[in-house]
Amino acid sequence: MNVQKGTFRLWVVLSVLFVIVVAAFSYDNIHTEFRNAYTDWNAVATKLGGENMVPADCEKARGTAGTDYNRNDDGFCWYEFSKFRSLYPEYKDVNDKELDRRLYAKAGKPLVEFHPWQKLAKVVLFAVGVPLGFLALGYALFWAVAGFRSQPSKQPPNAGDIS
Numbered sequence: 001m002n003v004q005k006g007t008f009r010l011w012v013v014l015s016v017l018f019v020i021v022v023a024a025f026s027y028d029n030i031h032t033e034f035r036n037a038y039t040d041w042n043a044v045a046t047k048l049g050g051e052n053m054v055p056a057d058c059e060k061a062r063g064t065a066g067t068d069y070n071r072n073d074d075g076f077c078w079y080e081f082s083k084f085r086s087l088y089p090e091y092k093d094v095n096d097k098e099l100d101r102r103l104y105a106k107a108g109k110p111l112v113e114f115h116p117w118q119k120l121a122k123v124v125l126f127a128v129g130v131p132l133g134f135l136a137l138g139y140a141l142f143w144a145v146a147g148f149r150s151q152p153s154k155q156p157p158n159a160g161d162i163s
Contacts, residue, residue, distance in 0.1 A: 015131035037114035042096050051080040055107040062087040076122040
């Protein structure tokens with residue numbers, strides 16, 4: 001049996017198993033990242049009978065406390081999204097997602113940004129890179145060991161010799 005062919009076949013089998021294991025362990029995490037990145041949370045809150053709340057500086061609050069906004073211990077006034085839109089018309093040209101991002105950043109509570117494609121790329125790079133690294137290492141080892149083998153003589157045997 002050719003050792004190099006057998007070792008390469010073993011590498012292929014172990015690489016496929018490694019990719020399957022990495023995919024199995026990272027599937028839930030990546031799936032959640034994609035779901036969170038592409039979910040409109042304002043629509044979800046409305047569907048469940050609630051509404052998204054946004055923070056604003058209480059010193060510049062508009063409307064009536066308790067009716068239009070609630071004052072919390074964190075120093076911010078929390079508005080329901082639709083009430084905020086009606087009380088602050090200067091934000092009419094800003095879409096909901098961008099307005100959410102701006103208001104939370106202004107309040108010092110930036111929203112978590114999801115980057116599912118970056119996470120997926122890192123997992124794929126790991127799942128493919130590790131086996132390729134082992135392939136390169138194995139190739140280098142076979143190449144190094146081949147350098148220690150003695151060269152067979154290139155002279156044909158003497159026809160008169162009978163041994």
